[in-house]
Every structure is written in structure tokens, then in C-alpha cells.
Amino acid sequence: MLNQSAAQPIEPPEGSTAVGTGKGGVGKSTVAAHLAGESAAAGHRTLLICVTGQDDDDLGIKRYGHGVHPQGPSAIDGEGLYRAIHDRVPLQPIREVRPNLDVLPGGPRVADISNILMLRMMQEGPAVVLSLAQSLAPIAPLYDRVIFDSAPESDPLEQLVLASARTLIVPTRSDESSINGMERISKNFKVVKSQANPYLQMAGAFLYGSNRSATLMHAAVRKDIRRVLGEGTPILQTIVGYREVPARNARKKGLLFSEYADLLPTSATSYDVKAGRATEADVVPETIIPLSKEMRELTNEIFDYCGRAA
Ligand SMILES: Nc1ncnc2c1ncn2[C@@H]1O[C@H](COP(=O)(O)OP(=O)(O)OP(=O)(O)O)[C@@H](O)[C@H]1O
Numbered sequence: 598m599l600n601q602s603a604a605q606p607i608e609p610p611e612g613s614t615a616v617g618t619g620k621g622g623v624g625k626s627t628v629a630a631h632l633a634g635e636s637a638a639a640g641h642r643t644l645l646i647c648v649t650g651q652d653d654d655d656l657g658i659k660r661y662g663h664g665v666h667p668q669g670p671s672a673i674d675g676e677g678l679y680r681a682i683h684d685r686v687p688l689q690p691i692r693e694v695r696p697n698l699d700v701l702p703g704g705p706r707v708a709d710i711s712n713i714l715m716l717r718m719m720q721e722g723p724a725v726v727l728s729l730a731q732s733l734a735p736i737a738p739l740y741d742r743v744i745f746d747s748a749p750e751s752d753p754l755e756q757l758v759l760a761s762a763r764t765l766i767v768p769t770r771s772d773e774s775s776i777n778g779m780e781r782i783s784k785n786f787k788v789v790k791s792q793a794n795p796y797l798q799m800a801g802a803f804l805y806g807s808n809r810s811a812t813l814m815h816a817a818v819r820k821d822i823r824r825v826l827g828e829g830t831p832i833l834q835t836i837v838g839y840r841e842v843p844a845r846n847a848r849k850k851g852l853l854f855s856e857y858a859d860l861l862p863t864s865a866t867s868y869d870v871k872a873g874r875a876t877e878a879d880v881v882p883e884t885i886i887p888l889s890k891e892m893r894e895l896t897n898e899i900f901d902y903c904g905r906a907a
């Protein structure tokens with residue numbers, strides 16, 4: 598989307614952070630939802646914008662009807678985001694999905710935003726990359742923090758997010774294709790910073806969903822991250838372990854890890870399942886406790902790094 602001439606910049610909101618990398622399935626949406634949820638729970642007015650074609654519904658907006666929807670056409674499935682960009686109007690989020698937390702959910706309609714941008718690009722040039730920043734600007738003063746979830750493998754959507762945020766935080770897994778996936782975000786970071794959003798800063802990168810005791814491997818991954826993103830890239834300490842069962846269950850229930858952990862004391866047990874009084878789905882696994890704790894450590898560290906970078 599961006600090439601030669603520069604666009605007139607729009608200063609992104611203070612406290613705005615994009616979670617992004619060029620590889621799918623590394624934990625972007627999980628981390629973005631938890632950053633937003635933890636920020637709101639700490640009393641900050643927070644907006645989560647999911648520029649993703651897939652709606653993982655980590656917050657239970659669609660499945661459990663959380664939040665107050667704007668009047669008029671639907672805002673779910675990426676429709677709200679699409680309409681704001683298409684009609685060039687301010688974003689209208691779903692309000693109070695949790696106390697202090699408003700959300701613009703992603704979904705299939707987000708994929709069509711790329712088409713609008715491509716068409717407008719011919720007439721309007723590189724300024725189209727600021728389309729989201731323009732729709733965000735009128736409501737940004739309502740929030741202390743804005744978190745963006747981003748789509749992998751789509752340069753136009755990734756650039757749209759990077760043009761709207763002040764900091765970027767990059768999750769990765771340890772495998773080679775996740776490491777290589779960071780090259781895409783690195784390229785988009787540089788092009789957006791030089792041509793549309795000079796305020797954009799790299800807050801850092803982190804390894805997500807990994808065996809916490811594999812320290813030698815972690816050292817090798819840190820080297821790989823710096824090779825791809827640059828030697829000076831800050832790398833976070835916290836590593837959230839790979840804990841598939843609680844992560845999967847929490848998402849299915851539309852609960853953040855800490856919210857799911859709160860259900861543990863009253864959870865059914867495997868004895869209840871054997872006795873036919875409950876199903877597997879009713880059992881909250883004990884591993885939600887370390888997962889929730891690690892995620893809280895990670896989100897605190899991310900906010901810390903973002904604060905320093907901005
Ligand atoms: N700590 C964890 N351990 C194991 N699995 C996890 C963990 N956290 C999240 N997951 C699961 O990993 C999968 C990918 O996570 P997520 O959707 O957050 O990644 P993503 O980068 O947003 O993916 P996409 O690129 O498809 O948008 C999901 O099924 C999620 O429930």
C-alpha cells in the first residue's frame with residue numbers, strides 16, 4: 598500500500614499498542630485480549646480494536662452477548678470496523694464488554710477493508726493507510742489505552758494498524774516459520790514509520806507459549822529475534838508456558854484466563870465426571886492458575902516496555 602511519497606501523519610493516541618507479527622497462530626489475539634482486559638480491570642478506560650479476519654471472541658461478545666451494542670447496524674463480525682472505514686466515520690465500539698472495556702470485534706468483513714484501501718489508493722495515494730487512524734481520532738480522547746490485534750499475512754491490514762499505534766509489541770513462537778514471520782512485520786514497521794507514522798516505536802518482542810524451563814532454546818530464540826528485528830530490539834523476560842487445555846477452555850467460554858481461574862474453587866472435578874454428575878467441559882483444569890499468573894506477568898511487562906518505548 599505504501600511506496601514512495603509520504604502521508605501527512607496523525608499523532609496516535611498515547612498508550613496505543615499494536616500486537617503483531619507476520620505469522621498466524623502465535624498468540625496475538627490471546628495476548629491482545631488479555632492486555633485490554635488487564636488494563637480495564639486496573640481501572641484504565643480501554644479500547645480493543647481487532648483488525649483480524651477471524652473473530653476468536655476471547656471476551657464472549659458474540660457467544661455470550663457481553664457488552665452494549667451501538668444502535669443501528671451490527672458491529673460484530675468486523676462489520677463495525679468495515680463500516681467506519683468505508684463511510685469515513687468515527688469508530689462505534691461495543692461498550693462495556695467488561696467494566697472500562699470497549700471493543701471493535703474482528704471477523705470476516707475485515708478482509709474486505711483491504712479492497713477499499715486498494716481502490717482508494719489509486720486516487721488518494723499513501724494517505725489511505727491512515728484510514729483507521731482517522732476513524733479512531735475522534736473517540737481516542739475517551740480512552741487511556743488502545744490495543745490493536747492484527748491480522749497475519751496481510752500487508753495492507755498490518756500497515757493500517759501500524760499507522761494508528763504508538764508502539765508495537767511482537768509475539769513469536771520458537772519455530773523457524775514464526776521467526777521468519779517477524780520479517781513481514783519488520784518490513785511493514787519500517788515502511789509505515791518512515792512514510793506515515795513517525796511516532797511508531799518498537800516496544801519489544803517476546804516468546805509466547807513455550808516450555809518455561811527450556812532456557813538454552815530461549816537464548817537461541819532471542820538471538821534469532823534480534824537477527825530479524827535488529828540487534829537493539831528489547832526482548833521481554835516473561836515466557837507464558839504452553840498450556841493448551843486451559844487456554845482452549847477459557848476461549849471457548851469467552852473468559853480471560855484470570856476470569857476462568859476464578860471458577861476453579863467451585864469447579865466440578867474428575868470424580869463428578871466419573872459419577873455422571875458433570876461433563877469434562879465443567880472441569881476447570883488446575884493449570885489455569887499458572888497460566889493466569891504468567892499472563893498477568895506478561896501483560897504488566899508489556900505495558901512497562903510500551904511505556905518506556907513511547
Ligand atoms: N499459553 C498457551 N498455550 C497453549 N495454547 C495457547 C496458549 N495461548 C493461546 N493458545 C491457543 O493457541 C491458538 C492460537 O492463539 P491466537 O489465536 O491467540 O493466535 P493468533 O496469533 O492470534 O492467531 P491468528 O494469526 O490465527 O490470528 C489458539 O487456539 C489459542 O487458544
Ligand SMILES: [Mg+2]
Pocket residue numbers: 625626627649651653746747
Ligand atoms: Mg488472531
